[in-house]
Amino acid sequence: MEENSTDQPSEQPESEQRTVTRRRLLAGAAVAAGGAIGARATRALGAQSGPDPTKVPGARPATVGSRSPHETPEKLLSGSAGGSSRTPLQELHGIVTPADLHFERHHHGIPEIDPANYRLLIHGMVDRPTVFTLDELKRFPEVSQLFFVECSGNGGGAFRGDPRPDQSPQSMDGLLSTSEWSGVSLATLFEEVGVHSDATWFLAEGSDAAVMSRSIPIEKAWEDAMIAYGQNGEAIRPSQGYPARLLNPGWEGNSSVKWVRRLELSDRPFMFRDETSRYTDPLPEGKARIFSFVLDAKSIITYPTYPARLENTGFVEIAGYAWTGRGLVDRVDVSTDGGATWHEAELQQPVLPKCTTRFRYGWEWDGEPAHLMSRAVDETGYVQPTTAELRDVRGPGTRYHYNSIRGWRIAADGTIGFTPS
């Protein structure tokens, strides 16, 4: 044991040190403490308060690791129609969502599937109708890529009525998560079965109790759709479609049919209840849009937001996620005065297509009330709209694709409340 590792932790109150440190952190200014602290004292300060962990043997490794008992991230549950669970966005760092915190939205719960019994049938307008086992799917060339998945109804609470201020990024927009997805590209499978040149759509049917079924334009298969069996390195979790799901990068989550068991090639869409009674957006004047798959550019601030509170004035890093189903996020602007002025945020590199992008903007809070907003611009030039702009285009009755700008009001006491833009 080295000499300078055996110092006992200081039991002295550190209040003065702590105050000084906190002030410096905020102001970025020097303090006078430096020269006055001796080497031994500074070492003691470096030890944690409470029991000294260096004095007891540590725990052994485990075959599967665990979280610290001090860390208990949880998804927020909702009970309607097969249920949903929302990712605690305001607690996360970076872009990857841990698999056990990935949001869920089911239409009749999570089926229990033995992978040995799993089959995927591809038939209809193909030369060779084929049934694939899971092992057979895994023998094809594998593709892996980081993609976001977002429920098409995510954020509806920001659009409808007068949303309560005591809402978090999780409760408002938690039907969003990002994973590295692995599987076989649908193009590979469609070449294998010999899809007919006049096939224009395919049906994707799930093996859940709702038999979730969607019609997908065949172009998506040639572009980047995949049958995914891997998520963040491991097998997909049951709640994400184990053992295999369709994944349509950048499209509304519902189209990425989980527990997929059947793909039928056709020359027209199938008009299932999940694309007529649901997942069709009512528009003004009695019109509606259907097969509105692509998710437009959106961004949300995740810090500082409810339920956090700013304890001090000074430096605050405003951070959040931006994403677009059309490819790359080009820019994110942040406002601290309700949209009167905008500042370009820093984007975490690398910016990846159809993936969440972290944005960060360093701000000095002066203690006055503030109104934070973020606005994403994607590579097509599309600009995330205000709620009023979105309402103008879609009308008040629209039920999906709520990508308007979100706001957060900071009060002089540091408390924070949600507000629509």
Place this chain on the structure above:
Amino acid sequence: MEENSTDQPSEQPESEQRTVTRRRLLAGAAVAAGGAIGARATRALGAQSGPDPTKVPGARPATVGSRSPHETPEKLLSGSAGGSSRTPLQELHGIVTPADLHFERHHHGIPEIDPANYRLLIHGMVDRPTVFTLDELKRFPEVSQLFFVECSGNGGGAFRGDPRPDQSPQSMDGLLSTSEWSGVSLATLFEEVGVHSDATWFLAEGSDAAVMSRSIPIEKAWEDAMIAYGQNGEAIRPSQGYPARLLNPGWEGNSSVKWVRRLELSDRPFMFRDETSRYTDPLPEGKARIFSFVLDAKSIITYPTYPARLENTGFVEIAGYAWTGRGLVDRVDVSTDGGATWHEAELQQPVLPKCTTRFRYGWEWDGEPAHLMSRAVDETGYVQPTTAELRDVRGPGTRYHYNSIRGWRIAADGTIGFTPS
């Protein structure tokens, strides 16, 4: 319920169908089955065998998800000196390692730390010795990036003696994992405390029972070292340094001191036991190299490898990981004839610096004995050496940085065994 979702699964044996399908998968050839199968029969084939999951309501979402009971990935434990656990590389997809499967290597076990008691002291040759709480560290600008971490002793079994063929990528090289790490860059903290211009090294001291201590050249702080508190979106796990660790991207894992509690700036290295009695590489003629931090380019095939067995001839995707502490992997070559000929593998995009890169190479196995190898080349032009080449340079007594080419012998019966290059 749609009409075509209520078909009962076929109870008929599918052996002929299965055989046909498997043959086509391997040969990529058409089968005659197509026209003979009616629509209803093909739909029935699409349903899984066994109980029909569409007939029972599914499970509700949970606040924290779980793995399928059919998926039980585990790390391989070893009991020496604080213990280690190895990542099941041959079971993973893509590049992300699930946090609970991240390898471990401890010198005196895992300390239990209450984050409220956590302190990081930075002192020595600085203007402002400072103690940071965890909350204070989190108020600085955050950085996030995907990096690999590899133990410097990883793969020693391939270098020493005559390794047994019944070894897997996990047992041989499982002290390797990849995460998205989040935290504050050391450059930010060093600017905050006013590091003296003549400081050239810093000590990093852990709060584990071994008080793991390493001397780090200060250039690493200015380049990309960070104090990490986030891993794959969530808080770092206790086994990875909770609540905060040093992370030196691309350097031997031991230098990325876990549970870091103290950084001391100096104008010379500290010569601790963990860099003299350990982590110094004996070289030929009584010489040794010390402070050999950077991990040279390396690659390993993860499929097909022991304990898998090739069941059929035909298409096999050879896949694995490549990485280099010097930045980007430039190329990976694969040989199936023991190094006589080499073929360039496809690299999964985006290739990220100091991160694992997936490589894949499509191969047709003809059923004859084969000898697989992979060879990484990094952006500096460094070529992963054979074991003989590495032994020539380092001598037989070297104890770290075992990056030589690994081999896998495939027998005519499809069984696979490890072999050094």
